Amino acid sequence: MTRIDTKFADLKSQGRKAFVAYIMAGDPDIETSLAVMRGLPDAGVDIIELGVPFTDPMADGPTIQLAGQRALDGGQTLEKTLQMVRDFRAGNDTTPIVLMGYYNPIYSRGVDRFLTDAREAGVDGLIVVDLPPEEDSELCLPAQEAGLNFIRLATPTTDAGRLPKVLTNTSGFVYYVSITGITGAAAAQAADVGPEVARIKAATDLPVIVGFGISTPDTAQEIASVADGCVVGSAIVKQIADGKPLDEVLAYVKTLSDGAHRG
Numbered sequence: 230m231t232r233i234d235t236k237f238a239d240l241k242s243q244g245r246k247a248f249v250a251y252i253m254a255g256d257p258d259i260e261t262s263l264a265v266m267r268g269l270p271d272a273g274v275d276i277i278e279l280g281v282p283f284t285d286p287m288a289d290g291p292t293i294q295l296a297g298q299r300a301l302d303g304g305q306t307l308e309k310t311l312q313m314v315r316d317f318r319a320g321n322d323t324t325p326i327v328l329m330g331y332y333n334p335i336y337s338r339g340v341d342r343f344l345t346d347a348r349e350a351g352v353d354g355l356i357v358v359d360l361p362p363e364e365d366s367e368l369c370l371p372a373q374e375a376g377l378n379f380i381r382l383a384t385p386t387t388d389a390g391r392l393p394k395v396l397t398n399t400s401g402f403v404y405y406v407s408i409t410g411i412t413g414a415a416a417a418q419a420a421d422v423g424p425e426v427a428r429i430k431a432a433t434d435l436p437v438i439v440g441f442g443i444s445t446p447d448t449a450q451e452i453a454s455v456a457d458g459c460v461v462g463s464a465i466v467k468q469i470a471d472g473k474p475l476d477e478v479l480a481y482v483k484t485l486s487d488g489a490h491r492g
Contacts, residue, residue, distance in 0.1 A: 232325040232353045233378050233401040236275055237436050237457070238275035247402075247458025248449070248489035249438055250465055250482055251278040251329065254313055257469065262300075263313050265469065268479045269376040270324045273486025278356070278460065281310050281330030288358045296470060307334045307343075308467050311350045318351035327354040327380060327401075332368065342366055344375040353478025354378035354401045362394045382406055383429055385421075390431055402436040403429055405456065407443075416440030425454035446488030453492025461485050 230238075240247055250269050254260050269277055282297035282305050289297070314326055328347065335343045335357070347355075355372055362369075362381070369379040378401030385408070387395055396403070405426060407417035417439065426437050439452045440460030452459045464485075468478045 231376065231378050231401065232323065233276065233327070237402065240275065240458075244479040246274055246456070246489055246492040247275045247404055247436065247438060248453075248486040249261055249276040249278055249327075249458060249460040250274040250367040250438070250485075251280060251293075251440075251460060251462030253280040253282060253300055253466060254292060254310040255267050255282060255300030255303055256280075256296040257299050258303050258315065259305065259309060261469070261475075263316055264475055266313065266317055266403070267320065268475065269482060272479045272482040273490065274324070275458070275486075276325045276327060278327045279310065279313065279452065280462075281328055283331045283334060285333075290463060290489060292467050292470065296466045299470075311346055311352075314347075314350040314352055322351070326351060326412065327356055327378075328352055329356040329358070331359050332357050335368065340371055340386055344372055344377065348375050348377060352377060354380050356380045356382070356404060356487050358382060362397060365398050371487065373398065373400060378402075380404055381385045383425075385425065385480075389428075391469060392429065396429075396433050399433070399435065402438050402457070403433060404460065405429060405439045407439050407441045407452070416444070417448060417452050419451040419455050422452055426456045443485075446484045448483045449488035450491045453489040456492075459489050459492070462472070 258293045282300040372379045381395050381399040384406040407422050429437050436457035438458045439456045443461050444464035445459045449459050
């Protein structure tokens with residue numbers, strides 16, 4: 230079992246929903262992003278999604294695109310992102326970490342080398358948004374063999390014909406994208422999300438976590454109430470982009486985690 234599997238088993242035994250927080254590695258600089266990352270567990274975060282900056286982030290909205298650009302401008306690399314994980318693990322060996330990004334930096338590093346380094350650094354799972362199930366042999370299957378979860382996205386356009394393919398070889402959890410479009414584009418609605426989550430859960434035993442369009446404690450609670458938990462990314466990244474002090478960023482995260490845990 231990975232840390233992700235253990236976390237969901239623990240949450241299930243407590244009757245609690247999961248709160249997942251996304252930040253961009255190296256935004257606005259590595260020291261700040263590492264400080265935020267280290268503070269997330271005490272702010273109620275169950276799983277950390279760590280964005281790997283990339284020059285062509287096609288699934289991301291303006292907030293996360295700009296965060297990635299700031300990180301790249303500051304010299305952030307895949308190696309420095311892995312070092313962030315190592316530094317985090319020096320003080321926390323239990324909170325699951327998922328790297329979220331695109332295939333190109335991994336391909337450039339070499340899949341075998343990347344998987345070895347990621348596992349040794351303390352990464353638990355991967356979300357690689359531009360690798361469809363048809364390309365599982367590229368990274369998904371090698372990642373699973375290396376002991377990493379490979380987490381797939383399902384969307385409102387993932388129909389009954391496509392869903393089984395999406396779920397094949399997926400592990401850890403399913404990330405349901407609550408809206409059609411890019412991150413940070415609209416507000417998630419529990420009435421729309423609930424039936425879709427139920428449809429996915431009818432086809433898999435994996436937890437279903439909902440992301441995109443969540444920025445308030447009330448929305449976090451509403452979405453978590455119809456799923457196994459929720460993800461917040463753009464709203465947290467915006468706090469960092471606005472230059473909020475560390476304690477204010479983490480206090481905001483705590484309001485979101487409290488909302489999700491009431492779900």
